[in-house]
Amino acid sequence: xxxxxxxxxxxxxxxxxxxxxxxxxxxxxxxxxxxxxxxxxxxxxxxxxxxxxxxxxxxxxxxxxxxxxxxxxxxxxxxxxxxxxxxxxxxxxxxxxxxxxxxxxxxxxxxxxxxxxxxxxxxxxxxxxxxxxxxxxxxxxxxxxxxxxxxxxxxxxxxxxxxxxxxxxxxxxxxxxxxxxxxxxxxxxxxxxxxxxxxxxxxxxxxxxxxxxxxxxxxxxxxxxxxxxxxxxxxxxxxxxxxxxxxxxxxxxxxxxxxxxxxxxxxxxxxxxxxxxxxxxxxxxxxxxxxxxxxxxxxxxxxxxxxxxxxxxxxxxxxxxxx
Amino acid sequence: xxxxxxxxxxxxxxxxxxxxxxxxxxxxxxxxxxxxxxxxxxxxxxxxxxxxxxxxxxxxxxxxxxxxxxxxxxxxxxxxxxxxxxxxxxxxxxxxxxxxxxxxxxxxxxxxxxxxxxxxxxxxxxxxxxxxxxxxxxxxxxxxxxxxxxxxxxxxxxxxxxxxxxxxxxxxxxxxxxxxxxxxxxxxxxxxxxxxxxxxxxxxxxxxxxxxxxxxxxxxxxxxxxxxxxxxxxxxxxxxxxxxxxxxxxxxxxxxxxxxxxxxxxxxxxxxxxxxxxxxxxxxxxxxxxxxxxxxxxxxxxxxxxxxxxxxxxxxxxxxxxxxxxxxxxxxxxxxxxxx
Numbered sequence: 001x002x003x004x005x006x007x008x009x010x011x012x013x014x015x016x017x018x019x020x021x022x023x024x025x026x027x028x029x030x031x032x033x034x035x036x037x038x039x040x041x042x043x044x045x046x047x048x049x050x051x052x053x054x055x056x057x058x059x060x061x062x063x064x065x066x067x068x069x070x071x072x073x074x075x076x077x078x079x080x081x082x083x084x085x086x087x088x089x090x091x092x093x094x095x096x097x098x099x100x101x102x103x104x105x106x107x108x109x110x111x112x113x114x115x116x117x118x119x120x121x122x123x124x125x126x127x128x129x130x131x132x133x134x135x136x137x138x139x140x141x142x143x144x145x146x147x148x149x150x151x152x153x154x155x156x157x158x159x160x161x162x163x164x165x166x167x168x169x170x171x172x173x174x175x176x177x178x179x180x181x182x183x184x185x186x187x188x189x190x191x192x193x194x195x196x197x198x199x200x201x202x203x204x205x206x207x208x209x210x211x212x213x214x215x216x217x218x219x220x221x222x223x224x225x226x227x228x229x230x231x232x233x234x235x236x237x238x239x240x241x242x243x244x245x246x247x248x249x250x251x252x253x254x255x256x257x258x259x260x261x262x263x264x265x266x267x268x269x270x271x272x273x274x275x276x277x278x279x280x281x282x283x284x285x286x287x288x289x290x291x292x293x294x295x296x297x298x299x300x301x302x303x304x305x306x307x308x309x310x311x312x313x314x315x316x317x318x319x320x321x322x323x
Numbered sequence: 324x325x326x327x328x329x330x331x332x333x334x335x336x337x338x339x340x341x342x343x344x345x346x347x348x349x350x351x352x353x354x355x356x357x358x359x360x361x362x363x364x365x366x367x368x369x370x371x372x373x374x375x376x377x378x379x380x381x382x383x384x385x386x387x388x389x390x391x392x393x394x395x396x397x398x399x400x401x402x403x404x405x406x407x408x409x410x411x412x413x414x415x416x417x418x419x420x421x422x423x424x425x426x427x428x429x430x431x432x433x434x435x436x437x438x439x440x441x442x443x444x445x446x447x448x449x450x451x452x453x454x455x456x457x458x459x460x461x462x463x464x465x466x467x468x469x470x471x472x473x474x475x476x477x478x479x480x481x482x483x484x485x486x487x488x489x490x491x492x493x494x495x496x497x498x499x500x501x502x503x504x505x506x507x508x509x510x511x512x513x514x515x516x517x518x519x520x521x522x523x524x525x526x527x528x529x530x531x532x533x534x535x536x537x538x539x540x541x542x543x544x545x546x547x548x549x550x551x552x553x554x555x556x557x558x559x560x561x562x563x564x565x566x567x568x569x570x571x572x573x574x575x576x577x578x579x580x581x582x583x584x585x586x587x588x589x590x591x592x593x594x595x596x597x598x599x600x601x602x603x604x605x606x607x608x609x610x611x612x613x614x615x616x617x618x619x620x621x622x623x624x625x626x627x628x629x630x631x632x633x634x635x636x637x638x639x640x641x642x643x644x645x646x647x648x649x650x651x652x653x654x655x656x657x658x659x660x661x662x663x
Contacts, residue, residue: 198384201383201384202383202384203427204422204424204427204428205427205428205429205430205431206383206384207381207383207422207428208420208422208428208429208430208438208491208494209430210381210383210414211379211381211414211415211419211420211422211495212414212415212441212442212445212494212497212498213410213411213412213413213414213415213416213442213445213446213498214411214441214442214445215407215411215445216407218445222433222441223430223433226430226432226433227430227431227432300432301431301432302431302432302434302478302480303431303478303480
């Protein structure tokens with residue numbers, strides 16, 4: 001079991017390294033660089049100085065090496081090119097928690113709501129809850145978050161003045177953005193949960209459970225839900241990453257000081273350090289959620305648990321042979 | 324009032340579908356006493372499984388329903404009108420069921436022990452968790468699974484097909500049901516395992532006073548296991564009798580054909596296996612006469628017009644066929660073994 005987990009963690013770091021390095025090379029390969037505009041009219045020597053200050057005069061591979069060296073020795077992601085004197089990790093530490101809060105709340109509420117709607121739809125197939133679920137799922141898929149954001153802003157803030165239009169402060173500022181964030185996961189998970197539950201409910205072992213005389217509630221709780229969790233959990237990792245990306249639009253619509261604005265600005269101004277730093281953060285979030293999903297498999301599905309155990313045994317039995 | 328453990332009268336089960344109503348079971352009546360074994364045989368889709376599932380109103384997610392006028396008396400209680408609570412008690416405590424495919428009939432995410440113990444604990448709330456698991460282990464030992472204490476902690480995928488079917492049997496008998504329904508219990512197993520599972524079922528039959536209903540299309544296992552046999556076709560029972568009566572002097576052309584379809588030494592030597600021509604009737608249609616008429620070699624004009632009455636031949640043996648009528652030509656059953 002420990003071996004399985006260690007293996008996953010090592011993979012996680014490997015993926016992180018490859019993705020970040022690739023982004024690093026790619027963003028540096030785009031024509032134009034962040035300093036061109038600033039240094040255009042400066043004398044040659046000053047210009048070279050500028051480039052040297054950020055290490056941009058070195059070959060790309062050297063720059064990449066320096067990037068990792070700086071990160072591994074000092075834990076720093078480098079100095080921003082657009083905001084001289086400020087380190088990229090400062091932005092992350094300061095603004096990422098806001099984006100994450102928004103994303104996590106949206107995900108948690110959206111997934112739970114979507115799953116409940118989906119289960120309800122599946123259990124009352126071709127009845128009102130089913131049609132309602134389908135309707136919500138369709139709306140959620142069709143309406144982009146920014147359209148919904150504009151609508152709720154008009155309705156809840158302009159017309160009824162129940163919530164502040166935009167800004168950041170207490171919990172009250174939180175409600176509308178999170179509401180907009182939940183729409184997409186509600187739709188996705190409602191649809192997905194419905195088809196998964198319908199699939200499981202037609203399995204033979206549900207009939208076995210019924211033949212034991214168990215009441216419907218217990219069958220759904222014990223036999224149906226557990227078996228639907230696997231595919232749902234698999235979808236969670238991409239959802240986490242997707243929601244963080246999606247929160248950028250919501251952030252800008254509701255003027256929330258999250259990472260979103262900085263990310264867009266960083267790309268537009270070719271702020272290499274910031275782009276790589278943000279990408280680092282998202283990749284890390286993604287691979288980390290994949291790791292969590294892998295670990296959740298262990299909890300949910302005994303077949304995966306057993307496989308993990310057998311791997312260890314196989315490796316253990318190989319060792320004496322090699323000696 | 325019925326003196327039988329189970330008495331089924333005019334049971335009709337239909338499925339509603341977009342294309343119309345599928346009348347899978349079209350009025351069957353039979354009874355069952357404690358300690359005896361009834362076999363229901365017939366080809367695929369003739370309503371065997373639907374009939375036995377109706378006995379505990381077990382339709383899962385399908386659109387099946389029991390038609391009005393049907394009656395199922397279990398210990399003098401009407402099953403058809405039972406509510407959920409009564410059904411819960413009936414299932415497991417009154418009637419247990421063994422399903423066809425042990426590979427898919429056990430929940431892959433729960434331990435074998437849990438799946439046996441949950442029924443025990445649900446039906447008898449006074450049983451503690453430990454006791455229930457202890458009973459589960461005893462049951463596993465009873466159905467012939469070695470080292471049951473370890474097995475109860477295992478998951479279905481760690482057991483072989485034969486063992487899983489033994490677990491299914493343990494689940495069916497866990498709450499001491501009076502009737503055990505075996506729905507093609509050996510169809511999904513390979514031949515050697517089939518023999519072992521049948522042996523186990525036979526042992527259970529001898530040890531306990533349970534009644535068994537065996538649903539199968541395998542006539543080979545019927546003779547070893549059953550006391551009485553009823554032959555079903557297109558939702559009706561065409562012939563019924565003790566196993567000796569049915570095997571030694573079958574009266575219905577369909578029973579003849581079924582018996583002839585069993586591979587024998589003769590048919591092996593000739594290299595051909597007898598099979599019944601044609602296909603069973605469409606169950607969405609109304610069938611006016613005998614449902615087998617279209618495929619019957621001895622079909623007479625009356626056969627397509629009216630369903631024959633059940634003609635008793637002995638106290639236990641009866642048949643639904645116009646050939647039994649005094650005006651019908653005397654037809655002799657073809658000798659078994661496909662020598663037509």
